[in-house]
Amino acid sequence: MAFDYEKYIRPGKLPHIWCPGCGHGIVLKGLIRAMDSLNLKKEETAIVSGIGCASRLPGYVDCCTLHTAHGRAAAFATGVKMARPEMNVILVGGDGDGTAIGGNHFIHACRRNIDMTYVIMNNYIYGMTGGQFSPTTPHMMKASTTPYGNPDPSFDIAKLAIGAGATFVARGTAFNASQIDKLIAEGIQHKGMSVIEILDDCPTTYGRRNKYKSVIEMMNRLKEVAVPVKAAEKMTAEQLQGKILTGVLFKADRPEYCAEYQKVIERAKGGAK
Ligand SMILES: Cc1ncc(C[n+]2csc(CCOP(=O)(O)OP(=O)(O)O)c2C)c(N)n1
């Protein structure tokens, strides 16, 4: 039987805003399948976002949702989790929202290892505002603000998250849709800060400008560059040149923030110094 997405969708919010071929819809469906596979209760699940095309995602999902200010998803989500630690807190947003204006909130949520799951849709661009370059725009690729090519080196979101202290870090692509739900579900089950980067595409402001002829061509690029971590172990440095690792990239055990905070509350109640 076909999967019933409708039970998780707010019909009144449709049609969605995304362009044909935008990868964000693939991520929305992956997130819904992940929620369903874990049997998450709608009233115990909060999806929090900032601003951008990717950040419109929570509006379509029938659970507790917060659409906040640009870059501030991690700050609002931290508040939700601290006030209601029993809730499943999922953040969603774009590379611009999460690693440019929201970069500071992102690294500190990772540092605290607070039990939340951050799904970052990396389409290399500020899609909503017309395609300005972001911290993940690849070197020398074009954006509206770098019409002759982007001279900046780009962030590796997964490495940034690991370096900042996240204890579950994974990467998938919009091409491999069936992997997205599994990575998100594993991230939600992990106790601590989980970051799942999904490479997806903005054909409208990035694809056209960089001379991709079609969405299919962009999808094929994702297919070609992605290498599962297990397969990468058997490849040489030369073979891995220009490839992007996918799957679970990092997993560690470290004290979780809400639990640590609770200990401080208990100590304060007991009058301990
Ligand atoms: C404080 C503030 N600055 C700038 C903006 C304009 N703005 C809206 S969305 C956006 C970029 C979103 O890019 P990204 O997070 O990568 O998501 P995408 O649209 O590509 O999915 C910007 C700069 C804003 N809304 N608020």
Ligand code: SF4
């Ligand atoms: S502008 Fe780009 S990111 Fe925004 S909906 Fe269109 S394709 Fe998606």
